[in-house]
Amino acid sequence: MDLIWDGFTEAVELIFTGDAYVYEVTLTSLYVSGTATLIAVFFGFGIASLLVFRAPPGRTAALSVFNAGMALPPVTVGLFVVILLWRTGPLGGLGLLFTPTAIIIAQAIIATPVITALSFVALQSVNPRLRLQILALGASRWQAGLLLFREARLALLAAVMAGFGAAISEVGATIMVGGNIRGSTQTLTSALLLEVQQGDFETAIAFSLILLAIVLLVVGGLTVLQQRGSAS
Amino acid sequence: MSEPRIGLRDVQVEKGRRTVLDIERLDVSGGEVLAVVGPNGAGKSTLIGVLGLLEELTRGEVSFGGEPISGPYLAYRRRMAVVFQEPLLLDTTVEANVTTGLRLRGVPRDERRERARKWMERFGIAGLADRSARTLSGGEAKRTSLARALVLEPEVLLLDEPFAGLDEPTRLALMDDVGGVLGESGAATVFVTHDRDEALRLGDRLAVLMDGRIRQEGTPQEIFAAPADEEVAAFVGTETVAPGRVQGVVDGVASVRVGEQVIEAGGDVATGDAVLVCVRPEDVTIGPPGDGGPTSARNRLPATVTRITPAGPWVRVELDAGFPLVALITKRSVEELSLAPGSAAVATLKATAVHLIRRQETGDR
Numbered sequence: 001m002d003l004i005w006d007g008f009t010e011a012v013e014l015i016f017t018g019d020a021y022v023y024e025v026t027l028t029s030l031y032v033s034g035t036a037t038l039i040a041v042f043f044g045f046g047i048a049s050l051l052v053f054r055a056p057p058g059r060t061a062a063l064s065v066f067n068a069g070m071a072l073p074p075v076t077v078g079l080f081v082v083i084l085l086w087r088t089g090p091l092g093g094l095g096l097l098f099t100p101t102a103i104i105i106a107q108a109i110i111a112t113p114v115i116t117a118l119s120f121v122a123l124q125s126v127n128p129r130l131r132l133q134i135l136a137l138g139a140s141r142w143q144a145g146l147l148l149f150r151e152a153r154l155a156l157l158a159a160v161m162a163g164f165g166a167a168i169s170e171v172g173a174t175i176m177v178g179g180n181i182r183g184s185t186q187t188l189t190s191a192l193l194l195e196v197q198q199g200d201f202e203t204a205i206a207f208s209l210i211l212l213a214i215v216l217l218v219v220g221g222l223t224v225l226q227q228r229g230s231a232s
Numbered sequence: 233m234s235e236p237r238i239g240l241r242d243v244q245v246e247k248g249r250r251t252v253l254d255i256e257r258l259d260v261s262g263g264e265v266l267a268v269v270g271p272n273g274a275g276k277s278t279l280i281g282v283l284g285l286l287e288e289l290t291r292g293e294v295s296f297g298g299e300p301i302s303g304p305y306l307a308y309r310r311r312m313a314v315v316f317q318e319p320l321l322l323d324t325t326v327e328a329n330v331t332t333g334l335r336l337r338g339v340p341r342d343e344r345r346e347r348a349r350k351w352m353e354r355f356g357i358a359g360l361a362d363r364s365a366r367t368l369s370g371g372e373a374k375r376t377s378l379a380r381a382l383v384l385e386p387e388v389l390l391l392d393e394p395f396a397g398l399d400e401p402t403r404l405a406l407m408d409d410v411g412g413v414l415g416e417s418g419a420a421t422v423f424v425t426h427d428r429d430e431a432l433r434l435g436d437r438l439a440v441l442m443d444g445r446i447r448q449e450g451t452p453q454e455i456f457a458a459p460a461d462e463e464v465a466a467f468v469g470t471e472t473v474a475p476g477r478v479q480g481v482v483d484g485v486a487s488v489r490v491g492e493q494v495i496e497a498g499g500d501v502a503t504g505d506a507v508l509v510c511v512r513p514e515d516v517t518i519g520p521p522g523d524g525g526p527t528s529a530r531n532r533l534p535a536t537v538t539r540i541t542p543a544g545p546w547v548r549v550e551l552d553a554g555f556p557l558v559a560l561i562t563k564r565s566v567e568e569l570s571l572a573p574g575s576a577a578v579a580t581l582k583a584t585a586v587h588l589i590r591r592q593e594t595g596d597r
Contacts, residue, residue, distance in 0.1 A: 136309060
């Protein structure tokens with residue numbers, strides 16, 4: 001119990017005294033996971049709307065792939081991204097391995113199927129005749145798309161939350177492609193793992209508290225936004 | 233008739249391997265209401281989709297203002313408005329729903345609000361402006377959907393069963409409101425319905441759509457008095473439909489002038505109302521001329537037989553009673569009364585058998 005209590009009090013002290021190491025790791029985490037989520041939203045929303053509104057041939061097969069992708073083992077993603085970015089790999093020349101960009105790529109690959117599959121369901125659940133009504137009201141294709149996204153906003157926000165959760169809680173691929181380099185590619189999850197391995201439970205607890213706080217703040221904020229939307 | 237505002241030429245729509253719409257020609261002019269009546273599955277909603285440029289044609293063309301439609305559909309769609317059977321409202325407030333089309337057209341905010349207020353008042357939903365569309369009753373949602381279409385002041389208005397699924401008082405009240413609006417709007421209106429009364433009440437012209445084809449087109453009188461074929465007759469009912477005007481109402485019984493006759497009938501009408509007088513042929517009895525015995529029937533009309541045609545086990549007798557009147561009687565009655573074209577008779581019908589449909593009267597229709 002002492003270990004937990006001491007760890008907790010020291011963690012709070014680290015957070016509120018502005019410990020440089022803790023803040024650096026937190027900012028790196030927010031940067032890589034936030035960017036990865038934005039990229040995943042871009043591709044996820046785009047692919048989902050293409051599958052729902054254009055209904056291309058092979059739609060079910062594509063959807064099956066994205067559904068399976070929700071259970072994609074992160075270490076497998078990490079392995080493939082490492083091979084891709086390795087010095088002798090196809091994209092080795094870019095020198096991205098063990099950089100925050102490499103982590104962003106890996107996390108985006110992990111979050112994209114989650115956001116795509118959930119957005120597909122969100123958009124598919126909108127009454128298909130509503131799209132006709134919106135076009136009949138004089139909407140261009142873009143305007144129609146925006147209005148339909150607005151209609152599905154509650155479920156789409158849930159997809160974004162799930163995607164962000166998958167990205168920020170990821171650790172295996174992050175360490176593989178980022179290398180867990182202090183001051184560069186260390187994220188909250190990878191730093192937490194390192195601190196536990198080194199027996200520094202106070203710092204590990206501080207990281208876990210921050211991680212929980214971020215998840216609560218971001219997901220809580222999105223939930224408030226979602227529920228406001230449902231009350232309009 | 234003025235130049236057609238919207239029309240179809242040689243249009244065919246196939247779904248799967250089935251032809252769901254096959255129309256050689258259809259025209260609707262500005263200020264005119266074409267009521268398309270047909271049973272379920274006749275292709276009515278597909279017709280609205282085709283006219284609204286929302287359905288792909290297998291062949292044929294849609295014309296707008298007399299010219300075949302060419303180029304992007306968006307420009308044409310922005311000159312039309314469609315009201316579907318379901319209200320299909322967006323998940324926002326009533327006012328935001330009503331202004332959606334205006335917002336999409338880039339109409340400035342102040343003008344949007346002003347126009348929305350006018351149409352919300354017109355449809356009695358101004359008090360609901362800030363309410364979420366999700367909380368509306370069926371009737372309120374339909375009113376919102378109609379206001380959303382009419383606020384656009386469209387050149388072409390397409391109504392797909394807008395009164396379906398409403399309780400009777402709401403349906404009648406909404407029909408009254410829509411009738412008034414259509415008379416003023418100047419839009420070329422196509423109104424599809426499976427309900428004959430709705431079609432008669434709102435349509436200037438009727439088209440009967442069955443199996444994707446327009447089987448008959450004309451005035452209500454033409455279609456009801458002379459159905460093109462048996463199927464049309466079975467659907468519309470071989471009724472007598474004649475225009476008339478209410479001369480007075482006493483104790484809920486209206487006296488209606490129809491041609492040279494005055495007919496007594498029940499109905500929610502007022503003195504001066506223009507009405508369509510509808511009589512089912514099985515409600516008309518025929519007697520010899522001068523048959524003046526006491527009877528409870530309020531209407532005894534001297535008439536001349538104009539045509540006699542067999543109709544299955546019955547005989548269809550067409551009469552000229554100062555207006556065309558159709559009776560359905562037995563072969564034996566025809567023989568006993570020695571009815572033949574040109575013979576005189578008296579047609580009798582009860583006031584309760586006469587169905588009155590109030591018509592909207594406007595200067596420009």
